[in-house]
Amino acid sequence: MALEQDMRTCSITGLKVHKPAENLIKANAVFAVVCMLLGGVLALAVALTRWPVTQRIIDSDLFYRALTGHALDMLIAWIIFFEMAGLYFGSAVLLNGRVAAPKIGWLAFILMAVGGLTINYEVVMGHATVMFTSYVPLQASPLYYLSVILFAVGALIVCCLFFATIVKARLDGTYTNPSLPLVTFGLACAAIIAVVTLAHGAIIYIPTLLWSLGIIQHIDPMTYRVIWWALGHPSQQINVCAMISCWYLLGTLTVGAKAENQKLARTAFVFYVLFINVASEHHLLVDPVISPAHKVWNTGYVMHLAVLSSMIHALKVPAGIEKALRRQGYNNGLFEWLKKAPWGNPSFSGLMLSLLIFGFMGGITGVIFGTEQVNLTAHNTWRITGHFHATVASGTTLAFMATTYYIVPIIFQREMVMKGLLKFQPWLFGIGMILMAGGQMLAGIYGIPRRHYDIFTFGGNPLTVAWDPTAMLFMTIFGVGAIIAILGGVIFVLTVVLSIIAGKKVA
Amino acid sequence: MSISAPERVWWTPVDKDEKIWVTIALIFCLVTFFMMPFYHVVGKQNTSSESYRIDPAEFEKRTELFIQQSEKVGETANGLPIVKPRGEDVYLLARQFQFEPALQLEKGKTYRFHLSSVDVQHGMSILPLNMNWMVIPEYDYIVTITPTTSGEFPIVCNEFCGAAHHAMLGMIIVK
Amino acid sequence: MGSDYKAPGTFVLAMIFLATFIAFYFMNFKYLSSLWEVR
Numbered sequence: 092m093a094l095e096q097d098m099r100t101c102s103i104t105g106l107k108v109h110k111p112a113e114n115l116i117k118a119n120a121v122f123a124v125v126c127m128l129l130g131g132v133l134a135l136a137v138a139l140t141r142w143p144v145t146q147r148i149i150d151s152d153l154f155y156r157a158l159t160g161h162a163l164d165m166l167i168a169w170i171i172f173f174e175m176a177g178l179y180f181g182s183a184v185l186l187n188g189r190v191a192a193p194k195i196g197w198l199a200f201i202l203m204a205v206g207g208l209t210i211n212y213e214v215v216m217g218h219a220t221v222m223f224t225s226y227v228p229l230q231a232s233p234l235y236y237l238s239v240i241l242f243a244v245g246a247l248i249v250c251c252l253f254f255a256t257i258v259k260a261r262l263d264g265t266y267t268n269p270s271l272p273l274v275t276f277g278l279a280c281a282a283i284i285a286v287v288t289l290a291h292g293a294i295i296y297i298p299t300l301l302w303s304l305g306i307i308q309h310i311d312p313m314t315y316r317v318i319w320w321a322l323g324h325p326s327q328q329i330n331v332c333a334m335i336s337c338w339y340l341l342g343t344l345t346v347g348a349k350a351e352n353q354k355l356a357r358t359a360f361v362f363y364v365l366f367i368n369v370a371s372e373h374h375l376l377v378d379p380v381i382s383p384a385h386k387v388w389n390t391g392y393v394m395h396l397a398v399l400s401s402m403i404h405a406l407k408v409p410a411g412i413e414k415a416l417r418r419q420g421y422n423n424g425l426f427e428w429l430k431k432a433p434w435g436n437p438s439f440s441g442l443m444l445s446l447l448i449f450g451f452m453g454g455i456t457g458v459i460f461g462t463e464q465v466n467l468t469a470h471n472t473w474r475i476t477g478h479f480h481a482t483v484a485s486g487t488t489l490a491f492m493a494t495t496y497y498i499v500p501i502i503f504q505r506e507m508v509m510k511g512l513l514k515f516q517p518w519l520f521g522i523g524m525i526l527m528a529g530g531q532m533l534a535g536i537y538g539i540p541r542r543h544y545d546i547f548t549f550g551g552n553p554l555t556v557a558w559d560p561t562a563m564l565f566m567t568i569f570g571v572g573a574i575i576a577i578l579g580g581v582i583f584v585l586t587v588v589l590s591i592i593a594g595k596k597v598a
Numbered sequence: 599m600s601i602s603a604p605e606r607v608w609w610t611p612v613d614k615d616e617k618i619w620v621t622i623a624l625i626f627c628l629v630t631f632f633m634m635p636f637y638h639v640v641g642k643q644n645t646s647s648e649s650y651r652i653d654p655a656e657f658e659k660r661t662e663l664f665i666q667q668s669e670k671v672g673e674t675a676n677g678l679p680i681v682k683p684r685g686e687d688v689y690l691l692a693r694q695f696q697f698e699p700a701l702q703l704e705k706g707k708t709y710r711f712h713l714s715s716v717d718v719q720h721g722m723s724i725l726p727l728n729m730n731w732m733v734i735p736e737y738d739y740i741v742t743i744t745p746t747t748s749g750e751f752p753i754v755c756n757e758f759c760g761a762a763h764h765a766m767l768g769m770i771i772v773k
Numbered sequence: 774m775g776s777d778y779k780a781p782g783t784f785v786l787a788m789i790f791l792a793t794f795i796a797f798y799f800m801n802f803k804y805l806s807s808l809w810e811v812r
Contacts, residue, residue: 106601151762220761229718229758266603268604270603270608272599272601311736313734313736352608353604354608354610357608377731378739379734379739380647382647390634395631406616406783409783410616410780410783410784413782414780422778425781451793456797459797462798464641464643465801467729468805468808471730536804537726538728540723544764546764549765553674554676554678556725613779626795642811645811645812646812727809728808729809744809746808
C-alpha cells in the first residue's frame with residue numbers, strides 16, 4: 092500500500108496531485124510564460140518594424156535577429172514548455188498517480204532550460220541569424236545547433252516520462268480503467284507524434300551541427316528542407332493535438348461538458364498520429380525535385396484525412412458545450428445556450444475564441460494554401476504568416492492561456508487576481524490577433540513577403556516596387572492588431588505572474 | 599467528462615447528427631483531394647518538378663551564355679542588363695543580393711525558366727501577380743511559364759538569404 | 774448510447790463553417806486561374 096504523504100487532494104477537481112508532479116508542472120509552466128514574455132517583446136520589435144506607421148524602427152540586422160528569436164521563443168520555447176507541463180498534468184494528475192522518475196524530469200527540465208537560454212543568447216548575439224528554419228547553406232554557430240539539440244532531447248525525455256507515468260499509474264493501481272481519459276488520450280497522441288518529430292529533428296540537426304563544426308563538408312539543401320520539415324510540420328500537429336485536448340478539458344471545466352460518444356473523437360486523434368506524421372510536403376510545394384504526384388499524395392490524400400479529424404473535433408467540442416448548457420436549462424431555440432454561456436469566464440471566452448480563430452482563419456487557410464497548385468500564390472508571402480498566426484499564435488495560444496487560468500488555482504493553489512481585467516484579456520488578445528493575422532493574410536495576397544525587413548525602400552535599391560495602396564492599408568491594420576494582441580499578451584503574463592506570487596491561496 | 603475515465607464501452611454507434619457531419623466532411627475532403635489531380639488535367643497553373651543537379655559555377659556559366667546569346671534591350675535603374683531571350687530557355691540566377699538578368703518577355707509566349715542560386719536559398723516572388731517559387735542552390739529548377747498579361751513585374755526575394763535580403767530585387771517586363 | 778440532448782445549434786454553426794470553407798476554397802482557385810500559365 093502506497094504512502095499518501097506526497098499526495099494532496101485538489102479542492103477544485105477532487106484529483107489527487109503528486110507533489111513532485113506538481114513541482115515539475117510549476118517549473119515548466121513558469122518557464123513557458125517567461126519565454127512567452129521574451130517572444131512578446133521580440134514580437135513588438137518585429138511588428139513595429141514592419142508596420143508602415145513606425146517602419147524600420149530598428150535596423151535590419153537587429154530585425155533579423157529579433158525575428159529569429161521571436162519564432163524560437165514562441166513556437167518552440169513557450170509552446171513546448173507549456174506542453175511539458177500539460178504532459179505531467181495529463182499523466183500524473185488526471186490519473187491520480189505519481190510521476191515516474193521525477194529526478195529525470197528535472198534533468199530534462201534543466202536540458203530544456205539551458206538549451207532555451209543558450210538559443211536565446213546565440214540569437215541575441217547575432218550568431219544564429221538564420222531564421223527558425225535555419226535553411227542550409229545559411230549557417231549558425233555550432234553552439235546554436237547544440238542548444239536546439241539539448242532542448243529537443245529534454246522534451247523527448249519528458250515524452251518518455253509521460254508514457255512511463257501512465258504505465259506506473261496502472262502498475263500502482265491508481266488508474267484501473269482500461270481506457271485513458273479523453274484528455275490524456277489526446278496528449279498521448281501528441282506525445283507519440285512528438286517522439287517521431289524529435290527523431291527527425293535529431294536526424295537533421297546532428298549532421299548540421301557537425302557541418303557547422305567543419306566535420307561534415309556539405310549538406311544538400313533539398314535534403315535539409317525535406318528532413319527539416321519532417322520535424323517542422325509534425326511539431327505543429329503536436330500543438331494541434333495538445334490544443335484540442337485543452338478544448339475538451341476546458342469544455343469540461345467551464346460548463347461541465349461530458350465527453351460522450353468518444354469513438355469519433357479518439358479515432359480523429361489516431362488519424363492525426365497516422366497521417367500528419369507523413370504530411371509535410373505542403374511546405375515544399377514550390378520546390379524542385381519532388382514530383383507533383385508525390386506532392387499531391389502527401390499534401391492531399393494523407394493531409395486531408397487529418398483535415399477530416401479536425402472537422403470531427405470542430406463538431407464534437409462545441410457540441411459537448413452546447414449539450415452541457417442545454418442540460419443546465421438553456422434549451423430555448425437554436426442559440427440560447429450560446430447567448431447565456433459564461434462569457435465572463437476568461438477560460439470560456441478563451442476557449443471559444445480559440446475555436447473560432449483556429450477554425451475559420453487558421454484551418455481553412457491551411458488547407459487552401461496546402462493545395463498543390465494554390466500554394467504558388469501563397470508560399471513565403473504574408474499569407475503564410477497570417478495562417479500560422481491564426482492557428483498556433485491565436486488558436487493554440489488562446490487555448491493554453493485559458494487552461495492556465497485553471498492551472499494557477501489547481502496546481503499553484505492561488506486564485507487569479509484582477510478578475511475584472513481578466514474578463515477582457517482573451518477578447519483583447521483574440522481581436523488583436525484577428526486584425527493582425529487577417530491583415531497579414533490580406534496583405535500577402537498582394538505579395539507582401541515574409542521575413543522581410545524593408546518593403547518600403549528595399550534598402551535604397553533604385554529598383555522599386557509600387558505596392559497597391561490596399562496592401563498598405565492591410566499592413567496598417569496588421570500593426571494595430573499586433574499592438575492590441577501584445578497588450579492582451581502582457582495582461583496574461585502580468586496577471587499570471589502576480590497571481591502566482593500574490594494571489595489568494597486556495598485551500 | 600473529458601478528464602475522467604470513460605464509459606467501459608465507448609466504441610458505441612455514432613449519433614445521426616455526427617454521421618451526417620462526418621459524411622459531409624469526408625466528401626468535402628475527398629473533393630479537395632481530387633481537385634488537385636483534376637486541376638492538373640483542366641487547369642493552367644501546375645508547376646512541374648523538372649529539375650537537375652547542377653554545380654553553381656556551371657549554372658553561372660550558363661546564365662552568362664544566356665545573357666550573351668539574348669538581345670540586350672536596356673538596363674535597369676540598378677545596372678542590371680535587360681535581356682530579351684531569343685529561344686524558349688530563360689536563365690534567372692539568384693545571388694546575394696539580386697536576381698539576374700532582368701528579362702523582357704513576349705506576352706503569350708512560353709518560356710522554360712531555369713531557376714537556381716549560386717549561394718544560399720532564395721525565393722522568387724513575381725509581383726503583383728503574386729507567383730512564388732523556391733530557388734535552391736545546386737538545383738536547376740525548370741518552371742515553364744507563359745506570361746498572359748503585360749506590364750512591369752518586379753521580383754522580390756521572399757526567402758531569407760542574409761543581411762541585405764530586403765534589398766534583393768529583380769525585374770520581368772512583358773510586352 | 775446516444776445522449777439525451779442534441780446539439781442543433783452547433784450543427785448550424787458547423788454548416789456555416791463548411792460554407793465559408795467552400796467559398797474561400799473556390800475563390801482561391803478562381804484567383805489562381807487568373808494568373809500566368811505554368812507547366
